[in-house]
Amino acid sequence: MGEPLKRNVSPLTQYLARNEKDTHALTRLLSKSLGGVVFALATLLFIAFTASINASQSMGGPMNMSPSSEEWFYIVLVIDALLLISAWLGIKLFGFRRQAIWGLSLLVGIVILVLGVRNHIQAPPLDGVN
Amino acid sequence: MMAVPTFLHYAVYSFVALLLIGGALLMKRRPYDMSTTRDAAG
Numbered sequence: 241m242g243e244p245l246k247r248n249v250s251p252l253t254q255y256l257a258r259n260e261k262d263t264h265a266l267t268r269l270l271s272k273s274l275g276g277v278v279f280a281l282a283t284l285l286f287i288a289f290t291a292s293i294n295a296s297q298s299m300g301g302p303m304n305m306s307p308s309s310e311e312w313f314y315i316v317l318v319i320d321a322l323l324l325i326s327a328w329l330g331i332k333l334f335g336f337r338r339q340a341i342w343g344l345s346l347l348v349g350i351v352i353l354v355l356g357v358r359n360h361i362q363a364p365p366l367d368g369v370n
Numbered sequence: 371m372m373a374v375p376t377f378l379h380y381a382v383y384s385f386v387a388l389l390l391i392g393g394a395l396l397m398k399r400r401p402y403d404m405s406t407t408r409d410a411a412g
Binding site: 341 | 374375386397
């Protein structure tokens with residue numbers, strides 16, 4: 241009864257079934273690497289975009305089409321939300337422990353704080369308010 | 371260079387506060403704390 245069914249199974253499936261242990265290890269390694277890369281990229285971009293919220297802009301690009309500081313803030317909010325989702329997926333794939341997550345959260349917070357304070361200090365003065 | 375509105379500086383500091391407070395809360399909460407589960411209580 242089982243023979244005709246076995247013949248329909250693709251060679252790849254047969255190979256995977258024969259080397260189930262190796263395949264499992266390979267899949268684990270690949271998903272961990274992918275998770276690590278996704279998490280690292282998302283973290284770096286999150287830091288860069290969040291710190292750019294209060295960075296002073298140049299006087300405007302060609303035809304003055306670049307977004308103003310306020311517009312850029314709302315754009316960054318959307319990008320940050322997408323990056324947080326990517327980072328969460330990366331964490332799930334990599335299998336971070338809770339201790340690693342709080343450590344990284346504190347580290348990212350401190351890096352953004354340093355960049356934000358630097359932007360604040362170097363910002364050009366506002367007219368009238370000072 | 372164009373001036374940056376003040377609220378944007380505070381927006382960045384709010385982000386930082388969220389990350390630091392979130393990290394601190396995660397650090398305080400013990401993983402696998404069985405004392406709050408129904409089995410242990412009952």
